[in-house]
Amino acid sequence: xxxxxxxxxxxxxxxxxxxxxxxxxxxxxxxxxxxxxxxxxxxxxxxxxxxxxxxxxxxxxxxxxxxxxxxxxxxxxxxxxxxxxxxxxxxxxxxxxxxxxxxxxxxxxxxxxxxxxxxxxxxxxxxxxxxxxxxxxxxxxxxxxxxxxxxxxxxxxxxxxxxxxxxxxxxxxxxxxxxxxxxxxxxxxxxxxxxxxxxxxxxxxxxxxxxxxxxxxxxxxxxxxxxxxxxxxxxxxxxxxxxxxxxxxxxxxxxxxxxxxxxxxxxxxxxxxxxxxxxxxxxxxxxxxxxxxxxxxxxxxxxxxxxxxxxxxxxxxxxxxxxxxxxxxxxxxxxxxxxxxxxxxxxxxxxxxxxxxxxxxxxxxxxxxxxxxxxxxxxxxxxxxxxxxxxxxxxxxxxxxxxxxxxxxxxxxxxxxxxxxxxxxxxxxxxxxxxxxxxxxxxxxxxxxxxxxxxxxxxxxxxxxxxxxxxxxxxxxxxxxxxxxxxxxxxxxxxxxxxxxxxxxxxxxxxxxxxxxxxxxxxxxxxxxx
Numbered sequence: 001x002x003x004x005x006x007x008x009x010x011x012x013x014x015x016x017x018x019x020x021x022x023x024x025x026x027x028x029x030x031x032x033x034x035x036x037x038x039x040x041x042x043x044x045x046x047x048x049x050x051x052x053x054x055x056x057x058x059x060x061x062x063x064x065x066x067x068x069x070x071x072x073x074x075x076x077x078x079x080x081x082x083x084x085x086x087x088x089x090x091x092x093x094x095x096x097x098x099x100x101x102x103x104x105x106x107x108x109x110x111x112x113x114x115x116x117x118x119x120x121x122x123x124x125x126x127x128x129x130x131x132x133x134x135x136x137x138x139x140x141x142x143x144x145x146x147x148x149x150x151x152x153x154x155x156x157x158x159x160x161x162x163x164x165x166x167x168x169x170x171x172x173x174x175x176x177x178x179x180x181x182x183x184x185x186x187x188x189x190x191x192x193x194x195x196x197x198x199x200x201x202x203x204x205x206x207x208x209x210x211x212x213x214x215x216x217x218x219x220x221x222x223x224x225x226x227x228x229x230x231x232x233x234x235x236x237x238x239x240x241x242x243x244x245x246x247x248x249x250x251x252x253x254x255x256x257x258x259x260x261x262x263x264x265x266x267x268x269x270x271x272x273x274x275x276x277x278x279x280x281x282x283x284x285x286x287x288x289x290x291x292x293x294x295x296x297x298x299x300x301x302x303x304x305x306x307x308x309x310x311x312x313x314x315x316x317x318x319x320x321x322x323x324x325x326x327x328x329x330x331x332x333x334x335x336x337x338x339x340x341x342x343x344x345x346x347x348x349x350x351x352x353x354x355x356x357x358x359x360x361x362x363x364x365x366x367x368x369x370x371x372x373x374x375x376x377x378x379x380x381x382x383x384x385x386x387x388x389x390x391x392x393x394x395x396x397x398x399x400x401x402x403x404x405x406x407x408x409x410x411x412x413x414x415x416x417x418x419x420x421x422x423x424x425x426x427x428x429x430x431x432x433x434x435x436x437x438x439x440x441x442x443x444x445x446x447x448x449x450x451x452x453x454x455x456x457x458x459x460x461x462x463x464x465x466x467x468x469x470x471x472x473x474x475x476x477x478x479x480x481x482x483x484x485x486x487x488x489x490x491x492x493x494x495x496x497x498x499x500x501x502x503x504x505x506x507x508x509x510x511x512x513x514x515x516x517x518x519x520x521x522x523x524x525x526x527x528x529x530x
């Protein structure tokens with residue numbers, strides 16, 4: 001892990017600044033103590049980060065669970081009773097991992113995962129624009145269309161003009177200018193600008209701006225528009241911020257229902273995030289999903305024991321980690337330590353950071369997730385890919401993450417049913433060891449995204465130095481998801497010294513540079529080889 005510390009340390013700083021307001025905002029939206037969000041962020045970084053098999057995933061409190069938490073605290077009779085459900089939920093997640101339920105993550109089509117990433121990117125942009133201009137009615141980290149303030153995502157944008165804070169807006173534009181200058185110009189000028197990340201400079205300048213404008217009537221920024229980390233007066237008051245579960249409530253059947261709900265939703269969000277982060281990981285790492293469930297379960301048990309919110313792997317922090325150059329789990333772990341050290345030692349300094357500055361950082365993250373070019377690319381892939389993609393995006397923007405994913409998945413299944421996926425998968429592996437190991441994989445006539453988990457598993461298990469024969473002569477229909485897997489595999493095969501022999505009716509190719517180019521994939525969601 002320490003081999004990539006030069007990349008991981010700067011990335012961890014960016015993730016820290018992204019995570020801090022989200023931890024506090026999600027706790028506020030959940031009706032829980034503010035410090036509970038910080039606790040779960042610390043555990044998600046240090047504990048889950050250390051136990052997880054993901055190199056670039058970052059865990060912490062999730063906005064998707066905020067409504068569940070808010071309702072459960074009231075129905076269970078207090079936060080201490082709710083913490084029992086968090087501990088039990090973590091134990092259920094451990095059971096999911098032991099039962100190898102992580103394989104579910106492989107059965108989400110690529111178009112839905114890309115729609116999830118894009119939808120979250122759009123939500124980040126839409127939700128952060130009000131904060132950028134100083135309208136902070138909605139807590140940071142909220143992702144539902146209907147807001148707790150009584151407005152919705154779009155009406156909140158219209159309310160900006162009646163609630164504009166000049167100081168916040170100016171600080172936001174200064175921060176955005178620094179971020180764009182850093183990423184587009186200065187980062188290419190020297191290593192020092194790569195080591196010192198633009199978000200760190202933007203935050204420091206934001207603190208200086210706040211300090212210098214406190215006496216200005218037009219530019220001053222009120223405390224309600226700054227980060228709000230709890231400040232303990234003494235060691236006793238700091239310890240008093242921790243809450244502990246009331247295990248006397250364990251006999252309450254409703255506690256068990258909430259626990260199972262937390263375990264199910266948190267596991268699903270985690271598996272979706274794992275699939276999404278692996279998709280955008282430039283190094284094409286494959287995260288072991290069952291180990292991830294075990295790590296999340298352990299994290300939730302510990303979080304519940306000391307007063308934290310439920311934890312999942314989170315796409316916003318994970319994508320910020322990837323965009324900032326994070327290479328190993330050290331980035332997630334260090335970000336957890338930064339949260340711990342900062343809330344203990346410099347809470348007053350953190351409370352001088354304008355929310356508009358952090359909104360500027362998140363706007364960049366959101367744009368990179370939802371680049372306009374992606375919409376054009378998905379449209380060109382044809383309706384079988386574009387329809388589930390756009391349904392997922394629209395569903396996330398106008399409802400929430402899980403509903404949007406559900407709608408996209410439903411449409412994806414309908415598309416597959418239209419292609420008659422029955423008896424679609426046949427996998428034959430042949431090992432004729434004669435000097436060099438030879439493995440032969442023959443695909444069936446029709447191969448869909450339902451088969452990608454098994455194919456991905458077999459490709460990942462190939463030993464180094466293998467001579468791999470891949471036969472598609474009998475294949476008439478090959479889903480685009482499978483072609484993407486093969487494209488990623490060709491990238492990793494070079495590192496593992498695996499030679500590929502592609503056999504098709506169009507001829508034999510040794511070590512193809514690109515499977516997409518070989519199949520001459522035109523603007524359609526899959527390729528017909530007949």
